Amino acid sequence: MRILRASDRALLVEAADLDEAMRLNRAWSDVTGIIERVPGARTVLVQFDPLHVSAAELAARLRETQVAAVSEQPAGEVVIPVRYDGDDLGDVAAQLGVSAEALITRHLAARWQVAFFGFAPGFGYIVGDDPLFDVARRSSPRTRVPAGSVALAGRFTGVYPRETPGGWQLIGRSDAVLWDASRDPAALLVPGVAVRFERAERLAVSAVPPVPATAVPTATARAVEVVQPGLQTVIEDAGRTGHAAIGVTASGAADRVALRDANRAVGNAPGAAVLEIVGAAVLRLHGDGVAAVTGARGDLALVGAGGAPRAAEADAPFATFDGDELHLGFPTAGLRRVVAVRGGLDVGRTLGSRSTDTLAGLGPDPLEVGAFIRVGEDVQGAVDPYPSHRALPAPGALVELEITLGPRDDWFTAGALAVLIQQEWEVTPQSDRVGIRLRGDRPLERAVAGELPSEGAVTGAIQVPADGQPVVFLPDHPLTGGYPIIAALTDRARDLAGQIPPGARVRFRVAGSAG
Numbered sequence: 001m002r003i004l005r006a007s008d009r010a011l012l013v014e015a016a017d018l019d020e021a022m023r024l025n026r027a028w029s030d031v032t033g034i035i036e037r038v039p040g041a042r043t044v045l046v047q048f049d050p051l052h053v054s055a056a057e058l059a060a061r062l063r064e065t066q067v068a069a070v071s072e073q074p075a076g077e078v079v080i081p082v083r084y085d086g087d088d089l090g091d092v093a094a095q096l097g098v099s100a101e102a103l104i105t106r107h108l109a110a111r112w113q114v115a116f117f118g119f120a121p122g123f124g125y126i127v128g129d130d131p132l133f134d135v136a137r138r139s140s141p142r143t144r145v146p147a148g149s150v151a152l153a154g155r156f157t158g159v160y161p162r163e164t165p166g167g168w169q170l171i172g173r174s175d176a177v178l179w180d181a182s183r184d185p186a187a188l189l190v191p192g193v194a195v196r197f198e199r200a201e202r203l204a205v206s207a208v209p210p211v212p213a214t215a216v217p218t219a220t221a222r223a224v225e226v227v228q229p230g231l232q233t234v235i236e237d238a239g240r241t242g243h244a245a246i247g248v249t250a251s252g253a254a255d256r257v258a259l260r261d262a263n264r265a266v267g268n269a270p271g272a273a274v275l276e277i278v279g280a281a282v283l284r285l286h287g288d289g290v291a292a293v294t295g296a297r298g299d300l301a302l303v304g305a306g307g308a309p310r311a312a313e314a315d316a317p318f319a320t321f322d323g324d325e326l327h328l329g330f331p332t333a334g335l336r337r338v339v340a341v342r343g344g345l346d347v348g349r350t351l352g353s354r355s356t357d358t359l360a361g362l363g364p365d366p367l368e369v370g371a372f373i374r375v376g377e378d379v380q381g382a383v384d385p386y387p388s389h390r391a392l393p394a395p396g397a398l399v400e401l402e403i404t405l406g407p408r409d410d411w412f413t414a415g416a417l418a419v420l421i422q423q424e425w426e427v428t429p430q431s432d433r434v435g436i437r438l439r440g441d442r443p444l445e446r447a448v449a450g451e452l453p454s455e456g457a458v459t460g461a462i463q464v465p466a467d468g469q470p471v472v473f474l475p476d477h478p479l480t481g482g483y484p485i486i487a488a489l490t491d492r493a494r495d496l497a498g499q500i501p502p503g504a505r506v507r508f509r510v511a512g513s514a515g
Contacts (some may be wrong), residue, residue, distance in 0.1 A: 003059045004407035007458045007488035008511065010047045012053060013062060017128060018044060018115055018155075022191070023067040025116075038243045038456030039116040041125070041154065043181030044312075045456025062298040063213075075192040077174075080159060081200035082150050086170035092135055092152060104199070106130050107171070111381060112157060112195040117187070117247030118454060118480025121360045122161035122179025124189035124247075125480075133157070137451060137482060139466055141167035150172045155484065156452055157197075162201060162361050166480070175204035181350050181362060187246050204250065209440035218283075222287035222375035226367045228327065233367040234433075235345055236338075238271030240353035242363075244479055245438040250459065251357035251475050254336055254433060254498030258295035262340035264384050265292035265317045270342030272378040273354040275367075277337045283326040287505060290373060290383055291326065292317045296499060297392060299329030315387035317342075334392030334499040342383070346376030358433045359476040372410070391429055392496075395503035400426065401472075402493045403462065403508045408452065409419045412464070416444040420462075420486060421508055425470070430501040435463075436472040438498060438506060443468025444486065460489030460497065462508075472497055 002014040015021035018041055025039040028046065038045040048058050053269030081329075084104045091224040092187035117124055121166025135152040141196050142165060147150070149160045161178035177457050189195065226233060236259065253259035253276060263272050267290070268288060275283070282299075285291065293300055293314050295300040302312035305323025312318040312326070320326075320341075328337055347364050356363040367373070393399045409417060425438035444464050457463065461473045463483045474488065474497065489497055490511050500506065 003062060005055070005076045005404055006045060006407045006456075006485070007460060008404050008490045009050060009328045010458045010488075011048060011062070012057060012455065013044045015044065020067065024065060026244065027065050027067050028062065028213065030041050031058075033058060035241060036243045038118065040454030040455030041115075041156070042117070043453075043455040043457070047458060068399060069366055072135050075190065075415060076080055077092070077194040077196055079196050079198050080134065080150075080174050080176045081198050081203065082172040083175050083200050083203050084172040086150065088138070088169040091169045092169045092171060095135065096132055098132070102398055103171070105134075106132055107157070107396065108197055110198060112485045113406070114189045114191050114193045114196065114498060115417065116191055117245065118456070119158070119166075119478040120164055121362060122187045122189065123158055124178075124187075126157045126189070126195050127155055128157065131295060135169050137167040138169060141165055141465070144381045146173070147172065148195075148287060150174055154451065156454070164359060173203060185246075190246075200247070201313075222289060224275070224345065224373045224375065225284040225286060226281075226371040226373075227284050228279050228280070228282035228370060229367050229369060229371075230281035230328070233276045233281060233445045234276050234356035234358065235273050235347055235364045235367070235373065237273040237353055239355055241474065242353045243351050247352060247479060248360065248362065249357065249477060249479050251355045251360070251362070252337065252353070253355075254475055255338065255493045256293055256514060257338070258338040258499075261315060261388050262292045262294040262338045263317065265294070266290045266340050266342040266386075267379055267381050267383045268342065269339060269345050269378050269380045272340065273376075274345065275339040277328060277339060278335060281328045281337075281338065282331045282483045283328075285322070285326065285341070285370075287319050287322050287375070290317050291320050293326070293328070293337055294340075295336050295338045295392075296331035296334030297331075297511065298331040299327070301327040302356045303327060314460070315389060316382040329340045331501065333394045335501045336499060341375050342379060343505055344378030346374040355409075358425075358475050359478065391499065392499045395501050398505045398507060399500055400507050400509055401497060402490045402511050403487040404490060404511050405487045406485075408421045409486050411446060411448040411484040413445045413447045416446070416486075419444060420470075421510065424505045424507050426504060427500050427502050427504045431502060433474050433476040435474050435477055436500060438470050438472065440469065446484075448484075452482050452484050453481045457481050458488055460491070460494045461485045462487045462489070474498060
Protein backbone atom coordinates (compact mmCIF):
# COMPACT_ATOMS: atom_id res chain seq x y z
CA MET A 1 0.00 0.00 0.00
CA ARG A 2 1.02 3.61 -0.50
CA ILE A 3 0.93 5.82 2.61
CA LEU A 4 0.87 9.59 2.17
CA ARG A 5 1.12 12.42 4.66
CA ALA A 6 -2.24 14.17 5.02
CA SER A 7 -1.24 16.53 7.87
CA ASP A 8 0.96 16.48 10.95
CA ARG A 9 -1.73 14.30 12.57
CA ALA A 10 -3.10 12.22 9.70
CA LEU A 11 -2.03 9.72 7.05
CA LEU A 12 -3.80 8.88 3.80
CA VAL A 13 -3.53 5.22 2.81
CA GLU A 14 -4.08 4.29 -0.83
CA ALA A 15 -5.71 0.93 -1.54
CA ALA A 16 -5.99 -1.01 -4.78
CA ASP A 17 -9.72 -0.39 -5.09
CA LEU A 18 -12.89 0.38 -3.16
CA ASP A 19 -13.25 -3.16 -1.80
CA GLU A 20 -9.73 -3.19 -0.35
CA ALA A 21 -10.24 0.25 1.16
CA MET A 22 -13.35 -0.98 2.97
CA ARG A 23 -11.57 -4.08 4.26
CA LEU A 24 -8.57 -2.07 5.46
CA ASN A 25 -10.85 0.37 7.23
CA ARG A 26 -12.52 -2.49 9.13
CA ALA A 27 -9.16 -4.08 9.97
CA TRP A 28 -7.90 -0.92 11.69
CA SER A 29 -10.77 -0.55 14.15
CA ASP A 30 -8.58 -1.34 17.19
CA VAL A 31 -5.15 0.08 16.28
CA THR A 32 -3.67 2.07 19.19
CA GLY A 33 -3.39 5.80 18.63
CA ILE A 34 -5.98 6.10 15.84
CA ILE A 35 -8.65 8.72 16.56
CA GLU A 36 -10.74 8.59 13.37
CA ARG A 37 -10.84 6.65 10.10
CA VAL A 38 -12.49 8.10 7.00
CA PRO A 39 -12.75 5.61 4.12
CA GLY A 40 -12.92 6.91 0.56
CA ALA A 41 -13.31 5.50 -2.92
CA ARG A 42 -9.77 4.06 -2.92
CA THR A 43 -8.28 5.42 0.30
CA VAL A 44 -8.56 5.47 4.07
CA LEU A 45 -7.75 8.69 5.94
CA VAL A 46 -6.27 7.80 9.34
CA GLN A 47 -6.16 10.53 11.98
CA PHE A 48 -3.95 9.78 14.98
CA ASP A 49 -2.92 11.15 18.36
CA PRO A 50 0.84 11.99 18.29
CA LEU A 51 1.00 11.54 22.06
CA HIS A 52 0.28 7.82 21.57
CA VAL A 53 1.92 7.01 18.25
CA SER A 54 4.21 8.72 15.76
CA ALA A 55 3.45 8.93 12.05
CA ALA A 56 6.32 6.57 11.28
CA GLU A 57 5.25 4.01 13.90
CA LEU A 58 1.64 4.12 12.72
CA ALA A 59 2.65 3.73 9.07
CA ALA A 60 4.65 0.64 9.97
CA ARG A 61 1.69 -0.90 11.81
CA LEU A 62 -0.67 -0.15 8.94
CA ARG A 63 1.68 -1.79 6.42
CA GLU A 64 1.63 -5.00 8.48
CA THR A 65 -2.15 -5.33 8.11
CA GLN A 66 -3.50 -8.57 6.69
CA VAL A 67 -7.06 -8.29 5.43
CA ALA A 68 -9.57 -10.97 4.58
CA ALA A 69 -10.14 -11.75 0.92
CA VAL A 70 -13.91 -11.49 1.18
CA SER A 71 -16.07 -8.38 1.19
CA GLU A 72 -18.67 -7.48 3.76
CA GLN A 73 -22.07 -8.85 2.75
CA PRO A 74 -25.07 -6.54 2.34
CA ALA A 75 -26.85 -5.80 5.63
CA GLY A 76 -30.48 -5.49 4.53
CA GLU A 77 -32.06 -3.29 1.87
CA VAL A 78 -33.40 0.26 1.73
CA VAL A 79 -35.84 1.42 -0.96
CA ILE A 80 -35.49 5.06 -2.07
CA PRO A 81 -38.25 6.59 -4.22
CA VAL A 82 -36.97 8.93 -6.95
CA ARG A 83 -38.67 11.41 -9.24
CA TYR A 84 -36.27 11.60 -12.18
CA ASP A 85 -36.44 15.30 -13.07
CA GLY A 86 -32.96 16.55 -12.09
CA ASP A 87 -31.49 19.62 -13.77
CA ASP A 88 -28.52 17.64 -15.11
CA LEU A 89 -30.40 14.55 -16.32
CA GLY A 90 -30.23 15.42 -20.01
CA ASP A 91 -26.59 16.52 -19.90
CA VAL A 92 -25.52 13.37 -18.02
CA ALA A 93 -27.38 11.13 -20.49
CA ALA A 94 -25.62 12.88 -23.39
CA GLN A 95 -22.27 12.53 -21.59
CA LEU A 96 -22.85 8.79 -21.25
CA GLY A 97 -24.16 8.38 -24.79
CA VAL A 98 -27.66 7.20 -23.91
CA SER A 99 -31.14 8.72 -23.81
CA ALA A 100 -32.49 10.15 -20.56
CA GLU A 101 -35.05 7.32 -20.37
CA ALA A 102 -32.35 4.69 -20.89
CA LEU A 103 -30.29 6.25 -18.10
CA ILE A 104 -33.29 6.11 -15.76
CA THR A 105 -34.04 2.49 -16.67
CA ARG A 106 -30.48 1.39 -15.99
CA HIS A 107 -30.30 3.39 -12.75
CA LEU A 108 -33.41 1.55 -11.54
CA ALA A 109 -32.13 -1.85 -12.67
CA ALA A 110 -28.59 -1.64 -11.25
CA ARG A 111 -27.68 -3.25 -7.94
CA TRP A 112 -26.50 -0.58 -5.53
CA GLN A 113 -24.76 -0.80 -2.14
CA VAL A 114 -23.58 1.82 0.36
CA ALA A 115 -19.79 1.80 0.39
CA PHE A 116 -18.92 4.56 2.87
CA PHE A 117 -20.09 7.86 4.33
CA GLY A 118 -18.76 11.33 3.74
CA PHE A 119 -19.44 14.91 2.75
CA ALA A 120 -22.34 15.33 5.21
CA PRO A 121 -24.14 13.27 7.90
CA GLY A 122 -26.28 10.64 6.21
CA PHE A 123 -24.66 11.10 2.79
CA GLY A 124 -23.79 7.60 1.63
CA TYR A 125 -21.55 6.90 -1.34
CA ILE A 126 -23.64 4.26 -3.13
CA VAL A 127 -21.76 2.13 -5.65
CA GLY A 128 -23.47 0.09 -8.38
CA ASP A 129 -22.69 -2.81 -10.69
CA ASP A 130 -23.56 -1.11 -14.01
CA PRO A 131 -20.36 0.17 -15.72
CA LEU A 132 -22.38 2.89 -17.46
CA PHE A 133 -22.33 5.01 -14.32
CA ASP A 134 -18.96 6.77 -14.35
CA VAL A 135 -19.89 10.44 -14.40
CA ALA A 136 -17.69 13.53 -14.20
CA ARG A 137 -18.53 16.12 -11.54
CA ARG A 138 -19.69 19.56 -12.58
CA SER A 139 -16.83 21.89 -13.52
CA SER A 140 -18.31 24.52 -11.19
CA PRO A 141 -20.06 23.30 -8.01
CA ARG A 142 -23.50 24.67 -7.17
CA THR A 143 -23.69 26.86 -4.08
CA ARG A 144 -27.06 25.28 -3.17
CA VAL A 145 -28.21 21.74 -3.85
CA PRO A 146 -31.73 21.06 -2.48
CA ALA A 147 -32.28 18.41 0.17
CA GLY A 148 -33.35 15.10 -1.33
CA SER A 149 -31.47 15.63 -4.60
CA VAL A 150 -30.36 12.35 -6.20
CA ALA A 151 -27.01 12.81 -7.91
CA LEU A 152 -24.17 11.06 -9.73
CA ALA A 153 -20.40 11.51 -9.54
CA GLY A 154 -17.75 9.01 -10.59
CA ARG A 155 -19.09 5.50 -9.95
CA PHE A 156 -21.38 6.69 -7.18
CA THR A 157 -24.96 7.71 -6.59
CA GLY A 158 -25.74 9.93 -3.61
CA VAL A 159 -28.82 11.50 -2.05
CA TYR A 160 -28.29 14.89 -0.38
CA PRO A 161 -29.67 14.74 3.20
CA ARG A 162 -30.08 18.55 3.41
CA GLU A 163 -29.44 21.66 1.36
CA THR A 164 -25.69 22.12 0.88
CA PRO A 165 -23.22 23.19 -1.79
CA GLY A 166 -22.25 20.37 -4.15
CA GLY A 167 -20.66 19.48 -7.45
CA TRP A 168 -22.47 16.22 -8.26
CA GLN A 169 -24.74 15.86 -11.30
CA LEU A 170 -28.44 16.05 -10.35
CA ILE A 171 -30.72 13.45 -11.94
CA GLY A 172 -33.72 13.46 -9.62
CA ARG A 173 -35.31 14.05 -6.23
CA SER A 174 -36.39 11.87 -3.30
CA ASP A 175 -38.46 12.42 -0.18
CA ALA A 176 -36.50 9.83 1.83
CA VAL A 177 -35.24 11.26 5.13
CA LEU A 178 -31.57 10.34 5.02
CA TRP A 179 -30.65 11.83 8.38
CA ASP A 180 -32.71 12.47 11.51
CA ALA A 181 -30.76 13.03 14.73
CA SER A 182 -33.85 12.13 16.78
CA ARG A 183 -34.03 8.70 15.10
CA ASP A 184 -32.06 5.62 16.13
CA PRO A 185 -30.06 5.09 14.05
CA ALA A 186 -29.89 8.66 12.80
CA ALA A 187 -28.71 7.62 9.32
CA LEU A 188 -31.11 5.80 6.99
CA LEU A 189 -28.17 4.30 5.09
CA VAL A 190 -25.22 2.49 6.63
CA PRO A 191 -22.18 0.94 4.91
CA GLY A 192 -23.03 -2.48 3.52
CA VAL A 193 -26.75 -1.81 3.06
CA ALA A 194 -28.20 -2.60 -0.37
CA VAL A 195 -30.15 0.25 -1.99
CA ARG A 196 -32.96 -0.13 -4.50
CA PHE A 197 -34.17 2.96 -6.33
CA GLU A 198 -37.85 3.04 -7.20
CA ARG A 199 -39.48 5.40 -9.67
CA ALA A 200 -42.02 7.80 -8.14
CA GLU A 201 -44.30 10.36 -9.77
CA ARG A 202 -45.20 12.16 -6.55
CA LEU A 203 -43.08 13.06 -3.54
CA ALA A 204 -43.69 14.53 -0.12
CA VAL A 205 -43.03 18.24 0.32
CA SER A 206 -39.74 17.91 2.19
CA ALA A 207 -36.98 15.36 2.68
CA VAL A 208 -35.76 17.11 5.83
CA PRO A 209 -37.24 16.22 9.25
CA PRO A 210 -38.46 19.09 11.45
CA VAL A 211 -35.71 20.58 13.62
CA PRO A 212 -36.59 20.64 17.32
CA ALA A 213 -36.32 23.99 19.10
CA THR A 214 -32.93 24.51 20.69
CA ALA A 215 -33.44 27.80 22.52
CA VAL A 216 -35.50 28.35 25.66
CA PRO A 217 -38.51 30.51 24.70
CA THR A 218 -38.67 32.42 28.00
CA ALA A 219 -36.02 33.58 30.45
CA THR A 220 -34.99 31.32 33.29
CA ALA A 221 -33.18 32.17 36.53
CA ARG A 222 -29.79 32.08 34.79
CA ALA A 223 -29.75 32.55 31.04
CA VAL A 224 -28.18 34.46 28.18
CA GLU A 225 -30.55 36.41 25.91
CA VAL A 226 -29.51 37.39 22.40
CA VAL A 227 -30.48 41.04 21.88
CA GLN A 228 -28.38 41.51 18.74
CA PRO A 229 -26.75 38.41 17.18
CA GLY A 230 -24.22 40.16 14.95
CA LEU A 231 -23.32 38.54 11.64
CA GLN A 232 -23.47 35.07 13.23
CA THR A 233 -23.81 33.74 16.75
CA VAL A 234 -23.52 29.99 17.30
CA ILE A 235 -23.05 27.65 20.24
CA GLU A 236 -19.80 25.67 20.20
CA ASP A 237 -17.87 23.35 22.46
CA ALA A 238 -14.95 20.96 21.95
CA GLY A 239 -16.80 19.15 19.15
CA ARG A 240 -18.03 15.63 18.41
CA THR A 241 -14.97 13.58 17.49
CA GLY A 242 -15.56 9.88 16.84
CA HIS A 243 -18.48 9.87 14.39
CA ALA A 244 -16.75 9.88 11.01
CA ALA A 245 -18.18 6.41 10.36
CA ILE A 246 -21.64 7.98 9.93
CA GLY A 247 -20.44 11.03 8.01
CA VAL A 248 -20.17 13.48 10.91
CA THR A 249 -17.18 15.80 11.17
CA ALA A 250 -15.90 17.02 14.55
CA SER A 251 -17.07 20.65 14.18
CA GLY A 252 -16.55 22.52 17.49
CA ALA A 253 -14.95 25.89 18.20
CA ALA A 254 -13.06 27.44 15.29
CA ASP A 255 -10.53 28.83 17.78
CA ARG A 256 -9.86 26.14 20.37
CA VAL A 257 -7.41 28.39 22.24
CA ALA A 258 -10.13 31.01 22.76
CA LEU A 259 -12.54 28.26 23.90
CA ARG A 260 -10.03 26.94 26.42
CA ASP A 261 -9.06 30.40 27.71
CA ALA A 262 -12.66 31.56 28.12
CA ASN A 263 -13.68 28.44 30.04
CA ARG A 264 -10.57 28.54 32.21
CA ALA A 265 -11.26 32.20 33.08
CA VAL A 266 -14.74 31.41 34.46
CA GLY A 267 -13.81 28.04 36.01
CA ASN A 268 -15.65 25.79 33.55
CA ALA A 269 -14.61 22.41 32.20
CA PRO A 270 -12.30 23.03 29.18
CA GLY A 271 -14.88 21.93 26.62
CA ALA A 272 -17.98 23.60 28.09
CA ALA A 273 -20.35 25.18 25.59
CA VAL A 274 -19.82 28.86 24.74
CA LEU A 275 -21.05 31.45 22.27
CA GLU A 276 -18.93 32.02 19.16
CA ILE A 277 -19.76 35.43 17.67
CA VAL A 278 -18.82 37.09 14.39
CA GLY A 279 -19.49 40.84 14.17
CA ALA A 280 -20.95 43.29 16.69
CA ALA A 281 -23.45 41.81 19.15
CA VAL A 282 -25.42 42.55 22.31
CA LEU A 283 -26.24 39.94 24.98
CA ARG A 284 -28.47 40.35 28.04
CA LEU A 285 -27.51 38.29 31.10
CA HIS A 286 -30.26 36.96 33.36
CA GLY A 287 -29.33 36.06 36.93
CA ASP A 288 -26.01 36.76 38.66
CA GLY A 289 -22.89 35.05 37.42
CA VAL A 290 -19.41 35.32 35.93
CA ALA A 291 -18.51 35.78 32.25
CA ALA A 292 -15.42 36.13 30.08
CA VAL A 293 -14.76 37.25 26.50
CA THR A 294 -11.78 35.92 24.54
CA GLY A 295 -10.71 35.69 20.89
CA ALA A 296 -11.12 38.67 18.58
CA ARG A 297 -10.36 42.19 19.85
CA GLY A 298 -12.78 45.10 19.77
CA ASP A 299 -14.83 47.39 21.98
CA LEU A 300 -16.24 45.63 25.04
CA ALA A 301 -18.73 47.22 27.42
CA LEU A 302 -20.82 45.92 30.32
CA VAL A 303 -23.94 48.01 31.02
CA GLY A 304 -26.06 47.47 34.11
CA ALA A 305 -29.85 47.19 34.10
CA GLY A 306 -30.07 50.85 35.13
CA GLY A 307 -27.79 51.98 32.27
CA ALA A 308 -24.62 52.48 34.29
CA PRO A 309 -21.40 51.06 32.78
CA ARG A 310 -19.27 48.65 34.77
CA ALA A 311 -15.72 47.39 34.29
CA ALA A 312 -15.12 44.41 32.02
CA GLU A 313 -11.80 43.36 30.52
CA ALA A 314 -11.19 40.97 27.64
CA ASP A 315 -9.54 37.62 28.48
CA ALA A 316 -10.38 37.93 32.20
CA PRO A 317 -13.44 36.98 34.25
CA PHE A 318 -15.89 39.66 35.36
CA ALA A 319 -18.96 39.52 37.59
CA THR A 320 -22.39 39.92 36.00
CA PHE A 321 -25.72 40.78 37.58
CA ASP A 322 -29.31 40.23 36.54
CA GLY A 323 -30.20 42.47 33.60
CA ASP A 324 -26.63 43.36 32.59
CA GLU A 325 -26.03 43.84 28.89
CA LEU A 326 -22.75 42.85 27.26
CA HIS A 327 -21.98 45.02 24.21
CA LEU A 328 -19.40 43.71 21.75
CA GLY A 329 -18.21 46.12 19.06
CA PHE A 330 -17.11 45.03 15.60
CA PRO A 331 -13.71 43.35 15.91
CA THR A 332 -10.63 45.39 15.07
CA ALA A 333 -8.36 42.32 15.18
CA GLY A 334 -9.35 38.71 14.72
CA LEU A 335 -12.76 37.51 13.57
CA ARG A 336 -14.50 35.40 16.22
CA ARG A 337 -15.23 36.26 19.84
CA VAL A 338 -15.87 33.56 22.40
CA VAL A 339 -18.20 34.37 25.31
CA ALA A 340 -18.22 31.95 28.25
CA VAL A 341 -20.44 32.08 31.32
CA ARG A 342 -19.70 30.19 34.50
CA GLY A 343 -21.61 26.89 34.27
CA GLY A 344 -21.54 26.72 30.47
CA LEU A 345 -24.49 26.90 28.10
CA ASP A 346 -27.14 24.24 28.62
CA VAL A 347 -28.64 23.09 25.34
CA GLY A 348 -29.34 19.57 24.14
CA ARG A 349 -26.48 17.42 22.89
CA THR A 350 -26.36 15.88 19.45
CA LEU A 351 -24.00 12.88 19.27
CA GLY A 352 -22.44 13.97 22.54
CA SER A 353 -21.80 17.62 21.62
CA ARG A 354 -23.64 20.94 21.90
CA SER A 355 -21.79 22.37 18.90
CA THR A 356 -23.50 23.94 15.90
CA ASP A 357 -22.29 22.35 12.65
CA THR A 358 -23.37 24.89 10.03
CA LEU A 359 -22.75 22.62 7.02
CA ALA A 360 -24.31 19.46 8.40
CA GLY A 361 -27.17 21.18 10.24
CA LEU A 362 -26.35 19.40 13.50
CA GLY A 363 -26.73 20.95 16.92
CA PRO A 364 -28.51 24.22 17.72
CA ASP A 365 -29.43 26.53 14.87
CA PRO A 366 -27.50 29.84 14.67
CA LEU A 367 -29.07 32.10 17.27
CA GLU A 368 -31.45 34.93 16.38
CA VAL A 369 -32.82 37.98 18.18
CA GLY A 370 -34.77 36.97 21.27
CA ALA A 371 -33.16 33.56 21.81
CA PHE A 372 -32.66 32.50 25.43
CA ILE A 373 -30.01 29.95 26.34
CA ARG A 374 -29.99 28.42 29.80
CA VAL A 375 -26.82 28.51 31.88
CA GLY A 376 -25.80 25.06 33.06
CA GLU A 377 -23.65 23.52 35.80
CA ASP A 378 -20.52 22.61 33.82
CA VAL A 379 -18.17 24.03 36.49
CA GLN A 380 -14.77 22.53 37.19
CA GLY A 381 -13.01 24.92 39.59
CA ALA A 382 -12.33 28.49 40.63
CA VAL A 383 -12.18 31.42 38.24
CA ASP A 384 -8.75 32.32 36.81
CA PRO A 385 -8.15 36.07 37.10
CA TYR A 386 -4.95 36.12 35.03
CA PRO A 387 -5.62 37.07 31.41
CA SER A 388 -3.79 35.40 28.53
CA HIS A 389 -3.30 37.87 25.67
CA ARG A 390 -2.81 36.85 22.02
CA ALA A 391 -1.91 38.88 18.97
CA LEU A 392 -4.55 38.41 16.24
CA PRO A 393 -4.59 39.73 12.65
CA ALA A 394 -6.49 42.82 11.53
CA PRO A 395 -8.02 43.25 8.05
CA GLY A 396 -5.17 43.86 5.61
CA ALA A 397 -2.56 42.22 7.84
CA LEU A 398 -0.24 39.47 6.58
CA VAL A 399 -0.62 36.17 8.42
CA GLU A 400 1.85 33.28 8.19
CA LEU A 401 0.36 29.81 8.47
CA GLU A 402 2.43 26.67 8.92
CA ILE A 403 1.60 23.72 6.66
CA THR A 404 2.67 20.24 5.69
CA LEU A 405 2.59 19.35 2.00
CA GLY A 406 0.39 16.52 0.75
CA PRO A 407 -1.31 14.24 0.29
CA ARG A 408 -1.89 15.36 -3.33
CA ASP A 409 0.91 17.85 -3.90
CA ASP A 410 2.07 15.59 -6.75
CA TRP A 411 -1.11 16.54 -8.63
CA PHE A 412 0.35 20.04 -9.09
CA THR A 413 3.26 21.42 -11.08
CA ALA A 414 6.53 22.42 -9.42
CA GLY A 415 5.61 25.99 -10.30
CA ALA A 416 2.31 25.67 -8.45
CA LEU A 417 4.07 24.49 -5.29
CA ALA A 418 6.34 27.53 -5.51
CA VAL A 419 3.31 29.81 -5.99
CA LEU A 420 1.56 28.24 -2.99
CA ILE A 421 4.47 29.18 -0.72
CA GLN A 422 5.72 32.42 -2.26
CA GLN A 423 2.48 34.16 -3.17
CA GLU A 424 0.35 36.16 -0.76
CA TRP A 425 -3.28 35.01 -0.75
CA GLU A 426 -6.18 37.30 0.08
CA VAL A 427 -8.95 36.08 2.39
CA THR A 428 -12.24 36.67 0.57
CA PRO A 429 -15.60 37.59 2.15
CA GLN A 430 -16.92 34.20 0.95
CA SER A 431 -15.38 32.56 4.00
CA ASP A 432 -17.23 30.91 6.88
CA ARG A 433 -16.98 28.02 9.35
CA VAL A 434 -16.78 25.58 6.44
CA GLY A 435 -13.68 27.12 4.95
CA ILE A 436 -11.56 30.15 4.11
CA ARG A 437 -11.73 30.95 0.41
CA LEU A 438 -8.48 32.48 -0.81
CA ARG A 439 -7.72 34.50 -3.92
CA GLY A 440 -4.31 34.94 -5.51
CA ASP A 441 -3.02 36.62 -8.66
CA ARG A 442 -1.70 33.29 -9.92
CA PRO A 443 -3.92 30.21 -9.56
CA LEU A 444 -2.38 26.84 -8.75
CA GLU A 445 -1.69 24.83 -11.91
CA ARG A 446 -2.46 21.12 -12.01
CA ALA A 447 0.03 18.57 -13.33
CA VAL A 448 -2.56 15.77 -13.28
CA ALA A 449 -5.78 16.25 -15.23
CA GLY A 450 -9.05 14.50 -14.49
CA GLU A 451 -10.90 13.87 -11.27
CA LEU A 452 -9.76 12.50 -7.96
CA PRO A 453 -11.97 9.78 -6.44
CA SER A 454 -13.61 11.04 -3.24
CA GLU A 455 -11.31 10.79 -0.23
CA GLY A 456 -11.15 12.05 3.34
CA ALA A 457 -10.08 15.54 4.36
CA VAL A 458 -8.88 16.88 7.70
CA THR A 459 -9.69 20.22 9.32
CA GLY A 460 -7.04 22.55 7.96
CA ALA A 461 -6.79 20.78 4.59
CA ILE A 462 -6.04 23.11 1.67
CA GLN A 463 -8.26 21.92 -1.16
CA VAL A 464 -7.83 23.27 -4.69
CA PRO A 465 -10.94 23.40 -6.92
CA ALA A 466 -10.74 23.56 -10.70
CA ASP A 467 -10.21 27.34 -10.72
CA GLY A 468 -6.89 26.94 -8.87
CA GLN A 469 -7.90 29.19 -5.95
CA PRO A 470 -7.43 27.29 -2.66
CA VAL A 471 -9.90 26.75 0.15
CA VAL A 472 -8.67 26.14 3.72
CA PHE A 473 -11.08 23.82 5.54
CA LEU A 474 -12.35 24.94 8.96
CA PRO A 475 -14.27 22.84 11.54
CA ASP A 476 -17.55 22.47 9.60
CA HIS A 477 -15.90 21.16 6.41
CA PRO A 478 -17.16 18.07 4.54
CA LEU A 479 -15.49 14.81 5.58
CA THR A 480 -14.71 13.81 1.99
CA GLY A 481 -14.21 15.56 -1.31
CA GLY A 482 -13.02 15.08 -4.85
CA TYR A 483 -10.76 18.08 -5.37
CA PRO A 484 -7.05 17.45 -4.67
CA ILE A 485 -5.61 18.62 -1.36
CA ILE A 486 -2.20 20.20 -1.88
CA ALA A 487 -1.32 20.72 1.80
CA ALA A 488 -2.78 21.02 5.30
CA LEU A 489 -2.34 23.39 8.20
CA THR A 490 -0.43 22.04 11.16
CA ASP A 491 -2.54 21.51 14.25
CA ARG A 492 -1.08 24.58 15.96
CA ALA A 493 -1.96 26.79 12.96
CA ARG A 494 -5.65 25.83 12.94
CA ASP A 495 -6.73 28.20 15.72
CA LEU A 496 -5.07 31.23 14.17
CA ALA A 497 -6.74 30.36 10.84
CA GLY A 498 -10.12 30.54 12.57
CA GLN A 499 -9.41 34.16 13.49
CA ILE A 500 -8.33 35.54 10.09
CA PRO A 501 -10.77 38.24 8.90
CA PRO A 502 -11.73 38.93 5.28
CA GLY A 503 -9.26 41.30 3.66
CA ALA A 504 -6.27 39.86 5.50
CA ARG A 505 -3.50 38.17 3.51
CA VAL A 506 -2.06 34.72 4.05
CA ARG A 507 1.37 33.33 3.33
CA PHE A 508 2.10 29.63 3.83
CA ARG A 509 5.31 28.22 5.29
CA VAL A 510 6.21 24.54 5.17
CA ALA A 511 6.80 23.17 8.69
CA GLY A 512 10.49 22.88 9.42
CA SER A 513 11.56 25.35 6.74
CA ALA A 514 13.05 28.78 7.34
CA GLY A 515 10.54 31.62 7.68
